[in-house]
Amino acid sequence: MRFLLDDEQREFARSLDAMLTAADTPAAARAWAAGDFAPGRAVWGRLADAGVFALAVPEEHEGMGLLPVETAVAFVELGRHAVPGPVVETVAAGALLSRLAGLGDAAPAKRLLPSLASGDAVTTLALPEGGPFALDADAATLRLTATGGELRLASGHARVERSLDPVRRLARLRPDGELLASGPSVTEASRYAADWASLATAAQALGVGLALLDRTVAYVKQRTQFGTPIGGFQAVKHRLADVLIGLEFARPLLYGAALTLKTPDVAAAKAAAGEAAYGAARAALQLHGAIGYTAEYDLSLWLTKARALRSAWGSPGECRRLVLSGGRGVG
């Protein structure tokens, strides 16, 4: 029993952090929100080079194997840096196709996984276990839907709707399109992929929460009122202490879930990380005062994402139901 990231995993996080810091992800996120995907695609390419999209792809399909812990490590960093795009969906699609291959239907995996792992395919995905919308359908080059036991390449998507998080572009996928696979294995692979999506979203939310806390701690140390840094006031300190407690107890749930990949564990991690990140967002906005309420200040990128991620890939209520029911499709 050694429930600690190993050196390699820590190094992976550090290198992603350094790369994303240099990539000016806030600017890419703002461009993405405005419909200019080029800067985001550039970040995407670097993430692909780092292997991020190969983390749920077996080696025979040019991936790195199914690595949920490394996925969690990576998505914490993606959240910390507010990386735009359907990153969760792309990794979850990898898990879905991999699982389908494991269940005997390897054709879709052979055809799609290599480009997905290499980052060439920006993939979005709509599953019955997720919400009604696919993320960034207009930016994606591959759109998958799985409903009623049928996996299809969607023929297109409806109008893009605005999200509370301007960086997240939401649209319903058309239910028709080329049939890639059908039968109970699609249903099972879809459930499996939903767990990956939920895990990656939990990690991303944790990263968002950590970024909000970091920025807020830095701000309250330098913002002075009544002749003293506001971070010296106990009401401020205690609120931030609670944010840290929430995040630090969500973290082990995340890594525990990555190790077991059991639905109730993933749901617990998602619920806890979602709440912790949202709590961090509320505290961050309050403690920044009015400047935190402005769109032009970068904090807004994380503030709005914290709320959106709370309901993406498993609302708080659904996650709690899963914790007690023991699995998807049960109770």
Added chain:
Amino acid sequence: MDLDFTAGEGEFRQRARAWLAGHVPGQPLPSLETREGFAAHRAWEGELAADRWSVVSWPEEYGGQGVDIVKWLVFEEEYFAAGGPGRVSQNGINLLAPTLFDFGTDEQRARILPPMASGEVIWAQAWSEPESGSDLASLRSTARRTEGGWLISGQKTWSSRAAFADRAFGLFRSDPAVDAAKPHRGLTYLMFPLDADGVTVRPIGRLDGKPAFAELFLDDVFVPDDDVIGEPGQGWRIAMSTTGNERGLTLRSPGRFVATADRLVRQWRAHGGPGDTALRDRVADAVIGARAYQLFTWANASRFAAGETIGAESSLNKVFWSEYDIALHETALDLLGAEGELADGGDWAEGYVFSLAGPIYAGTNEIQRDIIAERLLGLPKGRR
């Protein structure tokens, strides 16, 4: 990273489970906050100790099994899963013993630890005073030098189970000339019998009226030099460094909360209304919280095993488990509905009352949040 136990840890778990299955009392013992319950719990400590299960992590020479922190956590999981009684020796085992391991003499360890392990001598903590709670360094009880030892005087209060305990340990001001701006100096840490000449123990009913809590009036009580822990005058440092590391892990083990959350889920499955999603969500939160605390502790144990130290992080633990414990019990009482009001309605009521004290003792949660903010987040120090 993994959560797999070694073969040795698995074997230890099985051994603990088998022993507990054969020994844990079938009926819950009466409350350890009552005279009758205290005696029953003392006898239980003796039974645990007879087969070396009362202090598994201590060296064998003092009655333990010399196991590491991971096995200790395994034992605690099994203990609470088996419905093991609350530990009446906990103040001695969790607070005094680590101090003696670090600062005591060989003679003190040999004399004090074995009867502590067996429940023969049960210890009370005499730190707080009527005027000194959170600001403990302001304490006023005194220790005066005398032939062969010290004479202690003053008043201590809120001493858990001191009404029935045998001995107490606490801090006393031995250097009255100390600079008022440096109240942490000139304190001496020592131990004394609760039935000594000059000690008056006055029981104070807890919130539920149970009589084991007490205040202590001390009037020139003689304490021999052998019962001073560490150097006279160094009491503050000794008391505060009570193996900061392990204490964060051992004060409340996750096994207790995991077992209680399991019990809550069973109760909810038996009695919960399927449509009451608000209550269902709280039950789920209890499960999530227990798992979070368990995994958080495993992570700390792993850090500990890797030679890292755990300092101010233990304040995260303290706030988490104390607030979690209340939420867990409130959920159980709400699930019981009208029955939840019954004081003798089973373990939930007793557990609820006990949980309410969590944010107050072991350093109030306000003080813990100050520590988190200042030492972990690096925010400016405020007034204390």
